[in-house]
Amino acid sequence: xxxxxxxxxxxxxxxxxxxxxxxxxxxxxxxxxxxxxxxxxxxxxxxxxxxxxxxxxxxxxxxxxxxxxxxxxxxxxxxxxxxxxxxxxxxxxxxxxxxxxxxxxxxxxxxxxxxxxxxxxxxxxxxxxxxxxxxxxxxxxxxxxxxxxxxxxxxxxxxxxxxxxxxxxxxxxxxxx
Amino acid sequence: xxxxxxxxxxxxxxxxxxxxxxxxxxxxxxxxxxxxxxxxxxxxxxxxxxxxxxxxxxxxxxxxxxxxxxxxxxxxxxxxxxxxxxxxxxxxxxxxxxxxxxxxxxxxxxxxxxxxxxxxxxxxxxxxxxxxxxxxxxxxxxxxxxxxxxxxxxxxxxxxxxxxxxxxxxxxxxxxxxxxxxxxxxxxxxxxxxxxxxxxxxxxxxxxxxxxxxxxxxxxxxxxxxxxxxxxxxxxxxxxxxxxxxxxxx
Numbered sequence: 394x395x396x397x398x399x400x401x402x403x404x405x406x407x408x409x410x411x412x413x414x415x416x417x418x419x420x421x422x423x424x425x426x427x428x429x430x431x432x433x434x435x436x437x438x439x440x441x442x443x444x445x446x447x448x449x450x451x452x453x454x455x456x457x458x459x460x461x462x463x464x465x466x467x468x469x470x471x472x473x474x475x476x477x478x479x480x481x482x483x484x485x486x487x488x489x490x491x492x493x494x495x496x497x498x499x500x501x502x503x504x505x506x507x508x509x510x511x512x513x514x515x516x517x518x519x520x521x522x523x524x525x526x527x528x529x530x531x532x533x534x535x536x537x538x539x540x541x542x543x544x545x546x547x548x549x550x551x552x553x554x555x556x557x558x559x560x561x562x563x564x565x566x567x568x569x570x
Numbered sequence: 571x572x573x574x575x576x577x578x579x580x581x582x583x584x585x586x587x588x589x590x591x592x593x594x595x596x597x598x599x600x601x602x603x604x605x606x607x608x609x610x611x612x613x614x615x616x617x618x619x620x621x622x623x624x625x626x627x628x629x630x631x632x633x634x635x636x637x638x639x640x641x642x643x644x645x646x647x648x649x650x651x652x653x654x655x656x657x658x659x660x661x662x663x664x665x666x667x668x669x670x671x672x673x674x675x676x677x678x679x680x681x682x683x684x685x686x687x688x689x690x691x692x693x694x695x696x697x698x699x700x701x702x703x704x705x706x707x708x709x710x711x712x713x714x715x716x717x718x719x720x721x722x723x724x725x726x727x728x729x730x731x732x733x734x735x736x737x738x739x740x741x742x743x744x745x746x747x748x749x750x751x752x753x754x755x756x757x758x759x760x761x762x763x764x765x766x767x768x769x770x771x772x773x774x775x776x777x778x779x780x781x782x783x784x785x786x787x788x789x790x791x792x793x794x795x796x797x798x799x800x801x802x803x804x805x806x807x808x809x810x811x812x813x814x815x816x817x818x819x820x
Contacts, residue, residue, distance in 0.1 A: 410604070431611060524573055524574050
């Protein structure tokens, strides 16, 4: 299959931004997003000929999920040898906002990521995709290839977890001025 | 289901959670990254098409080089180490299995006159086969019966079976004399053998070879001396005629 293939190009154009959102939902640092996106589309190009055509979103989501898992496994081994500091590229973008505002946004994102790291992958992705990225329950169900009811159940538990985590964090805040 | 960020009512903890969610914006589209990734994919595709073809030749060349080097090394090792071992093996083999019923000996008198037409060794020794044709000298012509006897004696007389080492010493002397035409070295080897093993199983053959070696290097006194020794020790031996001919020779 050639890259110029219209089908692949169409998928790339339509789904690239979605894949960035999914990578964020998986908790991938923004410094690694570009490499992972490229890796994901390499897999897509390689496997497109064997794709049966049903549930494209679910197929792409599954590729993203497996690529992220592989990447984390490789990073774990790599970090055994070389400790690399992960740079969040959002820290580098400013867009004309005031320093205080930028600091506040960065801090909120950092806190949010910290809380998300304490959730299971299924609840976390469901929560982020629904609450932050704005996907509907039906879309998430198709991506995860699960019934809609399962999505609502996961979201319900994820919200409970999130409230509990925020509460415990608020309790700790006064101790760490 | 209403998104949590839009739910501003409820307990303070719920409000705090909603507030935090409102502070986290959705991931914005990144057209620049999209362009870069597409460019990288295009480059990657071009490389994927070209690189395997380019890689094929070095791989084939490397494999061929490795095979050639390995083959050459194997040949050198075989020539240097395995070859000599294989050449030695047939010399020792007949001694290990002596004949159980030795055939009756023929009288040496009848065999002695038959001269070898060509100076080809009568025994298949492997190393001797590879030697160039021996000069049809007088010594070589006379030597053929001796050579046969060296091999036969081991097979025909189990009572006096020579040890492999003993046999190798005499055969080395024979090779030096017949193949290498080094009568001096052959004489030294035979002198050493005869001195070290005065009652050796191949003494008779060694004496005959010593006569031949001395004759080949023109040492008439040694020829006469070894011929006398042979006559005294084996007056009716297989090479008695041969020894006598050297006694009477001028």
